[in-house]
Amino acid sequence: MSTPWAAWDHILKIDPDKPLVEGETFADVCQTGTDAIEIGGTLGMTEDKMQRVVDACAEYDVPLYQEPSNPSVVIDSPVLEGYLIPTVFNSTDPFWMVGAHKEWVRIEDGLDWDRTTTEAYIVMNPEASVAEYTEADCEQSAEDVGAFARVAEKMFGQEIVYVEYSGTFGDPEIVQAAADGLDDATLFYGGGIGDYDSAYEMGQHADVIVVGDLLHEEGCDAVRETVEGVTDAHAASTPN
Ligand SMILES: CC(C)=CCC/C(C)=C/CC/C(C)=C/CC/C(C)=C/COP(=O)(O)OP(=O)(O)O
Ligand SMILES: O=P(O)(O)OC[C@@H](O)CO
Ligand SMILES: [Mg+2]
Structure with missing residues (x-):
C-alpha cells in the first residue's frame, strides 16, 4: 500500500451505528473538506451497517477506508480505497494486538495486502468503549507513549501511530510525546475534537486529526x- 495518509490533515470517522444529524445526508458528509473517511466504531458493528455507509458514500470523490473492530465486519468492496486495521499496542490482551489479525488471515483467503495497513493504536481514555473492549492499560505517561510510538515505528515498522482519546479531548503533551517518538510514521490523533480551536490545538502536535x-x-x-x-x-507550522 502506498502512504496517502502522509499528505492528509483530517479524517472523518463515520460510526455506522450512529445516525447523522437530522436533515443531513451522506452527500453533505462527503463534502466537508475532509481528506478521507474512515468507516468504523467499536459497538454495534455489522457487515450490513458498514455496507450501507460505504454504498451511501461511494459516488463522491473522498477516499473511503474501512476500519473494522473485528474480522467479522470486514466487507469486500471495490469502492473502498483500503482497510485500516487497528492493532492496540497497550491492550493487556494479545488478541487485540495480533490474535484477531491471525484469526482474520486464517479464515479469509486472498486478502488484498496492497490495500491493507495497520494502525498502531495507543488507547488513552479508560472511559471509552474501545478501552473497555480491548482491555487497554490507559495508565501511560508521556514517556510511555513516546516509547510506544518509537517501538511501533522502529521495531514493528508501523506507518501509522494513532493516539486515541475517543470521546474526550486528550493531553497535548502526550500527543507531542508521540510526535517526538516518530521520525517517519504518520501520527493520527482522535478524541473530543469539537471546534476550530480544538482542531487547531491538536493539529499543532499530530499529523492528522480524526x-x-x-x-x-x-x-x-x-x-x-x-x-x-x-x-x-x-x-502555520510548515516552513515555506
Ligand atoms: C483483525 C481485524 C480485521 C480487526 C481487529 C482490529 C482491532 C484490533 C480492533 C480493536 C478495536 C479498535 C481499535 C477499533 C477501532 C475503531 C474505534 C476506536 C472506534 C471508536 O470507538 P469508541 O468511540 O470507543 O466506541 P463507540 O463510539 O462505538 O462507543
Ligand atoms: O469520536 P471522537 O471523540 O471525535 O474520536 C474520534 C476517533 O478517534 C474515535 O475513534
Ligand atoms: Mg465513539
Whole structure:
C-alpha cells in the first residue's frame, strides 16, 4: 500500500451505528473538506451497517477506508480505497494486538495486502468503549507513549501511530510525546475534537486529526470548522 495518509490533515470517522444529524445526508458528509473517511466504531458493528455507509458514500470523490473492530465486519468492496486495521499496542490482551489479525488471515483467503495497513493504536481514555473492549492499560505517561510510538515505528515498522482519546479531548503533551517518538510514521490523533480551536490545538502536535462523534452530534458545518482548524495549524507550522 502506498502512504496517502502522509499528505492528509483530517479524517472523518463515520460510526455506522450512529445516525447523522437530522436533515443531513451522506452527500453533505462527503463534502466537508475532509481528506478521507474512515468507516468504523467499536459497538454495534455489522457487515450490513458498514455496507450501507460505504454504498451511501461511494459516488463522491473522498477516499473511503474501512476500519473494522473485528474480522467479522470486514466487507469486500471495490469502492473502498483500503482497510485500516487497528492493532492496540497497550491492550493487556494479545488478541487485540495480533490474535484477531491471525484469526482474520486464517479464515479469509486472498486478502488484498496492497490495500491493507495497520494502525498502531495507543488507547488513552479508560472511559471509552474501545478501552473497555480491548482491555487497554490507559495508565501511560508521556514517556510511555513516546516509547510506544518509537517501538511501533522502529521495531514493528508501523506507518501509522494513532493516539486515541475517543470521546474526550486528550493531553497535548502526550500527543507531542508521540510526535517526538516518530521520525517517519504518520501520527493520527482522535478524541473530543469539537471546534476550530480544538482542531487547531491538536493539529499543532499530530499529523492528522480524526473527528468522529462531532459529525453525529453537531453535523457537517461543525466538522468543516475542524478541517479549517487543522489546516490552519499545519499551514502555520510548515516552513515555506
Ligand atoms: C483483525 C481485524 C480485521 C480487526 C481487529 C482490529 C482491532 C484490533 C480492533 C480493536 C478495536 C479498535 C481499535 C477499533 C477501532 C475503531 C474505534 C476506536 C472506534 C471508536 O470507538 P469508541 O468511540 O470507543 O466506541 P463507540 O463510539 O462505538 O462507543
Ligand atoms: O469520536 P471522537 O471523540 O471525535 O474520536 C474520534 C476517533 O478517534 C474515535 O475513534
Ligand atoms: Mg465513539
